[in-house]
Amino acid sequence: MSRLGTRFNDEALVQTALGTEIKISQASLAASWRRSSSFGLDPNGRPVDAVLSEVDLHQAKQKNEDIKQFVKPELELLYNQIAGTNFMVAYADNTGVVLNALRDKEFKNSDAGRAVIPGSIWTEEYRGTNALGLCLQTGTSQIVAGRDHFFRKLGDLSCFAAPIYGPNDEIVGMIDATSDASLRQNHTLALVKLACKNVENRLFIDAFRNSSIISFHARHEYLSTTSAALLAVDEHGFIEGANANAKSMLNGLTLSNKSHFGDVFEIPFSSIITRLSSQEIIRIYDAMGSAVFMALQEPASKRIVELDARRGVRGFSKKLGPQSANNYMEHEQVSKPKQKYIADDAGLKRHLKQANRALQLDLPVLLVGNRGTGKKTTAIELHTNFRANQPFVEVKCALLTEENYEKMLFGSDGKLSYFQHGFCGFSESIISSAKGGSLFLNGIEALPQSAQTALAQVLEARQEVSIGDYENKIASVFVSSRLSIQELRAQPDIDAVFLENILGAQVIVPNLAQRLDFRAVASELLRQISDAHKFSKPALDALERLDWPGHIKQLKKTIQILVASSDGPIIRIETVQGDQNLSGEEIMPCDPCSQSPVRKESCILIKKTWLESGGNISLVSRRLGVSRTTIYKHINKP
Template sequence: MELQTTALMRARHMLESQGRFPGGALPGEISDSWLRSLSSGLDPLARAERLVLGDTDFRTAQDRHADLIRFARPELELLFDQIAGSNFMIALGSPEGVVLETLSDTQFAETDAGRTVVPGSVWTEELRGTNALGLCLTTRRPAQVYGGEHFLRAHSDVSCISAPIFDGRGALAGVLDASSRSTVRQQHTAALVQMSASNIENCLIRSAHDQRIVLQFHPRPEYLGTLSVGMLVLEEDFTIHAINRKGEVFLAGISRLHGASFDAIFERRFEDVALRLMQGETLRLRDRMGSAVSVRCIANRASFALAMRMAPRAAPESPRGLPAADEDRNLFRDVVIEDEALVRTLRRLPEAARQGTPVFIRGETGTGKEIVARLAHAASARGGPFVAVDARMLPPGDAEAAFFGRPSEAGSGLLAQAAKGTLFVDEVTRLPLSVQAALARVLDVGEYRHPGDGSLRKGAPFLVTTSTETLAAALQDGRLLPGLRFRIEGFAVDLPPLRDRSDFDALARRFSHSARAGLGIEPEALARLRLHDWPGNLHELRLVIAQAAASAAGSAITAAEVDPLLPEVATKAEDACGQCAGVPWKESQCRTIRDAVGRLGGVAQAARSLGMSRTTVYKHLTAAAPGLAH
C-alpha cells in the first residue's frame, strides 16, 4: 500500500507540474482516464465547479428517467442503510452523467464534496476529469477511484465506487455510486453497490417488457428469484429481444444473443416448452454449449395472454387456494402469499381486474400495496403500460398538469400515458380536490379535454389506488370527495400488517434467500424476529434480514446476527423524538437508538453497535432527551 501511495504521489506531482505522468504508475483504467482528461484540456489544479443543470433541464432529465428513479429509490435506501458508516453518500446517475437522486450522511453533506455532488450536477469525465461515475459511464464497467486518483486535486479528499445499470439491450440505463471521505479500499462496499445495481437492472428489464415473455434462468434451480438470476426477454416470434448481464455470463460462448432464436441457444424449441412454462413449471433445459440451466417464466401480461391462447380452459384447483385458472396461478407464483385471510381476499382480484373494476388497496406503509397493484395490472390483460404516481410527490400547483397534460406538451399527462393500461395512484387521498373532481368525471364519462388545445381525449385507464388510511376517514376530514370515493372503491383490498400475517416465516425465508442464494434462517432467529412489532412491515423485515445476511458467516442467519438489529425492550411511543413521533417505523428506529445508548453506556458504543454515524445517534437524542447525549 505504501509503495502504491508513493507512486501515486509522484504521478500527481508530475501531472500537476509537467502535464504528464509516468506510465505504469497507476492502475490501467485510472491512467487511461487521466490521459482522456488531459485530452479534454482539463487542468488538474482547477477549482471544482458546480456544473449543475437548470431547473427545466433537470426536470426533463428526471422525466426521461422516471422508471430508473422509481426502481432505484428503494435500493438507494437499502444500500444507504447497509453501508451505515459516516461521511458517505449514495447517488444515482443518468446515462448522460446527471445526478438524479442522492442520499447523504449529515457529515458528508456538510463537506465541499457533499455540496458539489447534488441532484442536477453533471459528472462526466469531459467536465470533471477522472471520477468513478464518469469512468463507469466511459468504460461501462464498475469503477473505483480513491483520493488522489481523481484527476482534479479538488476531489482528492473523496473516494467513490460506481456500478453500471444496463437496459438489457446493451445500452446504459444509469449508474449507481457510493462516495465517502475514506481513502481505504472498500471491496465490501463495492460488492454491495454492484448487487444493488443488478437488482435495479432486473427490475427495469421486467417492468419495461410487460408485453413480452420474460424468462429467468440459472444453472442451479434454488438461485431462481435471487439477484444472480439470468433474464431473457423474447419477441413475439420467440427470438431474444433483451438479456441481462448475468444471462450473458451464463450463455458465454454463444455468439450473437440479441436477435437469436430460442432454439439457437437451447436444445429445445420454445413452442415445445411454452405451455409448461406458462403454467408455472420450472424446466431443466440444456443450452447449445452443453450446460444445463433451470428456466421459469415471470408472470406478466404477455405470459397470461400466451397461456390463454395455448390452454384456454381452466386448470385444476390451485393447491394454495388462489384462483384455479393457469393465468391466475401464474399471477401469484412470484410472491409469497400463504396467509389464508389474504388468500381469500385476493382470490377475486384477477376477475375484478379483467372486468376493469377500479381497485383500492389499503394498508400500512410497507405492506406490499404496489406489489398487489402490479398483480392487478398484470391480470387486467390491458395492452398499455403500468403508470405509477405518488400523490405526495406531485409539485404544488402542478398536479392538474401532471394528470391532464401541459398546454405546451400535446402528448403529456398521466391519463394519456395510461389510457390503454393501468394508472396507479399511491396515497390517493393526498390529491388536490380539484384533481379529484376532474378524475371522477374521467372515470364517469371516459373522456377529458386537454388543457392545451381543448381537444377531447377519449379513454379512461384501469385505475388502482392506495392509501395508508381508510377512505371513510379521509372523507370525514374533507380530504376526499364523495364523488371520487365511490368511483375508486370498486374492489377493496385491505392488506394486513406483517405482525398479523400467518406466513411470516415464509416471507422471512424468501428475503434471506434473496439476500444471499441458499441462505436460511435458524428457528431461534425466526422466533426472535416474530417477537418484533414490525412497524415498517415488509420494508423493515427486508432491511433487517439484509443486514443480518451481510454479517452471517454460515449457511443460515442465527439469533446472534438478528439480536443487535432488534430492540430488546419496547418503550412508549411518546419517548420518540419530535421529528420521529407519529411515523411508526421512525418511532421504532428512534427507540432502538435511544435504548442502545442507555444499554451500552454512550453514543460512540451505540453508533458502533448499530452501524450508524455518531451524528445520526446524536440527532435522535438531542430532540428527545438531551441529557443522554452527555
C-alpha cells in the same frame, strides 16, 4: 500517486486512509490521472464547477424519463440501506450528468454536497479522477477512495459507482454512492451494483414487454434473483434479446441474428411454452449439454420437471432413477414463497387485536412507527384478514400538493362532481377505486391542509352509510404516520376536523431493535429470499445483537448480502461478522494497544482484516505479513 500494497497483474490491494484494503485497478487509476492532467487540471486546485443550464437539464431529464422510473425506487432503497452520516446517492446519465441526488443534511451542507447537484457534470474533463467519471470511461464498477481522487479537496470522500447497461449493451446511466472516507462501508459497492442490476433487469423486461421473458439459472432457487439469466422470446420461438447473465451462461452459443430457441437449447420452444405458461419450472439442457432450470418471469407457483431430448423426460432425483419417455414425472413441488406476516411480538399482537375490533365497527386504524418499520405491510395484513380479495388503495400523502391534490384524489371531474353524485356515485378516481375495499393514507403528516379538509369530508360522508354496508362505501380506512396522535395534535398544520375523523384504533409498529420476534422476522425474510438457506443459531444470535435503527428493509437487504456471501446453504456466524458494517459496531483497539498511536493503528488493521476475511487467520497472516500468534492476541481468539 503513491500506492500501498502488493501488485497482482493489473490489480492491487490498495490501503485507504483507515488501512482497509480494497482491490482496484492500478492501471485504470493511473490512466485516469494522466487524462485529468492532460485536461490542464491541477490536483491542488479546484474542480471545474460544470453545471447544465435549467433548459438543458430539463431536456436531459425528459430524455431519461423512461430509465428514471426504474432508477428512482432503487435510489431511494439504496439511500435507506447505506444511511449513516455525511453520505449521498446519485443517478447520472450516460454523459456523466447527475439527474437525481439524495443527500443527508450533513453532506448537503458540505462542499462536496453543494457540488453534487442535479445538472452537475462529473466527467474527468471537469472533475478529474472520480468514481462516476472513471465508471463512464471504463464501463465497469469503480471505487475511488480518499486520495485516489485527482483533486486533493475530494480526498476525504469514498465514492462507489456502477454502470447501468441497457438491452443493447450500452451504458444508459450510472448510480453512485458517496460518503466520508472515515465512515465508508465495505459492502456499499455491492449494494450499488445490486441496484444497477435491478434497473437493468427492469429495463430489459420493459424493452421486450411484448415477448415472453424466460429466466434460467443452474440453480432453481436463484430464478427470481438478479443473478438469473433472461431471454426475450417471440411467439414463434425466436430469441429477440438476452441480458448480460444470459450471454455469460450461454457463452459459446450464438444469440444474435434472430437465433431460434431450438438452436440454443435441446428442446423446441413449442415443447416447453405450454408448461412454462402453466407456471412450472423445467430442467432443460442447452446445446452444449449444460443443465439449467427455466421459468417464465415471476410465475406465481411452480413445478419442476426435467426435459431431456437425448434421454426423454424423466425425474432427475437419483432416488427415482430413469423414467419412461411417455410419462412426465413431477419431481418436486416448488411454490414461490408466500410472504408471511410475523406478529409474535406481544405488544404488536395486542394492538392488532384492537385494530380488528375497530374495523368491525367501521373505525379507522392509525398505524404509528418510524420509517421502514412495516406500517404499510401491517395495513395490508389487516386488510387481507378483514376484506380479502377487495381493493387496497394507497394514497402517498407526500406526493400531494395544494395544486394537485384535487385531481389526484377525485379525478379530472374534481371534488365537487364527486360529492354531487354522492360519495358513492363515483367518477374514476383514487378515492372511488377504494369502494368496497380499503383506503390507505400513507404518511398523513405530509398532507397539505386543503387535502386534509377534503379527506375529512370523505370520511364524514363514509360514516353516514350504515355499518357493514360495504357495497356502498369504503369498507375500511388505514392511516399511517411517524407521529403519534398526541404529536399530530401538537402540529400547527394538522386540521382538527381531519384528526377527529381518523380517530379509531392505534397500532404502534415497533422498531426492529425493539421487537421481541426479531428472530422470527429474520427467518421469514430469509425464507422469502432463499428457501434453500438457513441461519445457524450463532449467526442468528449475532444478527439479533446488531444495532438496527428500525428498518425491516435494511434487514432484508442485509440478509440478501449474507445469502450472496455464503458459501453454502447454512449462513454461519463468520459471514455475519465478515463485514463490520453489518454489525454497526466501531472497531476498538485492545486496551494495551490504545496507549500507542502506532500500535493502535496496527491493532485496528488486524481486526478489520480478520472481519473482512470471514475470520480466516491464515489469510490475515498472509495478507498482513504477521504471525498467527500476533493475530490471536489482537482478536482475543482462544
